[in-house]
Amino acid sequence: MGFIDCLPARRQEALGQLVADQNWAGAPAILVLPIDQYQVFQVERPEGVEDSELADALKWKLKDFLDFSPSDAVSDVFMFPKDASRGRGPLVNVVAARKSLVQELIDLVSASGLELKKIDIAELALRNLAARLDTVNRGVALVHLRDRYGQMVICQGGTLYLSRRLELSYDDLGDASNQENAVQSLALEIQRSMDYFESQLGQVPPSTIRLVARDSVLPLNSMLSSYMAAGLDVPDWTEFGLNADLDSRCLPAWSAALTQESLA
Structure with a gap:
């Protein structure tokens, strides 16, 4: 398991080489x-619409919120x-995404x-990882930080209740002149x-x-904890059979493989 850093124009070559290797x-x-x-988007469920028809029916309700036509969107729903x-x-x-962008990724795979x-x-x-961490079914908050943004999810069992994008900059977190403001801003969003x-x-x-951040010398747990009501810790990756800390850049892909079937 690992992460290959490459420019978008090189990702086909990089992925193909990885598969071959x-x-x-x-x-x-x-x-x-x-x-x-x-x-x-969260929308009211219309009466009389079968589950199999919900995605197509509801994407047209988003026409005032999307910056492209619903006819150019691929959509799905979850409760x-x-x-x-x-x-x-x-x-x-x-969930709505541009068909062209999704098709480009499908072609890449x-x-x-x-x-x-x-x-x-x-x-x-x-959510799959949060469900694994929620051993007592009391809910888990999971924060995943990347270089330019973060994502926070709060789940109970296998149910996603909340997802938020977090704005941040690792450059600011590592810059002594901007660090305090950056930490306070991130803590406030969380x-x-x-x-x-x-x-x-x-x-x-x-x-x-639970905080999963980019490999860094920054003691983010202690930096954030003074501004937070909740405690902060990091997942114990040995509980998942890993011999070393997971590269945070791999977290969404790795977590996707923790299917709901494997949570049963």
Whole structure:
């Protein structure tokens, strides 16, 4: 397991070489869309629409929110927790992405020799890991930090309740002149998400936040903890059979392989 850093123009070559080197031709693959290539909306579930027809029916409700035509979108749905709807009636999460972008990624996987089995999104992939960490079914908050952004999910068992994109810059976190403001800003975003989970969704927030960050000398746990009501820790990767810390850049792809079937 590892991460190959390359320019977008070189990714076909890099993936094809990796498949050849590892003898992975024909191996099943899960494609995880990055969070900047799709949008998720919460909408009321219409009455009388079958589950199989929900995605196509609901994407047209998004025409005022998308910057492209719904006819150019590929969509899917996943359920919003009933106990978090706060009397608003049944809600569903609608995922929408440009067909052309999704097709480009599908072609990338196909041309490499892998066999595409599933297309996932980042928060549902991270949900798989959160579910594994939620050993007492009291909810887990998981924060994944990349170089230029982060993502936070809060789950109970295998159910995703909340997903938020977090704005950050590792350059600022590592710059002594900007570090304090950057840490405070990140902590505020995380705390606001926890507060929303409690006040707007009516749920008891987890007492601990699991943090997965880019390999760094920055002691982010201690830097953030002074501004947070919840405690912070990192997952114990040995519990997942890993001999070393997981490269955080691989987290969505690795988590996607923790399928719901394997959580049973």
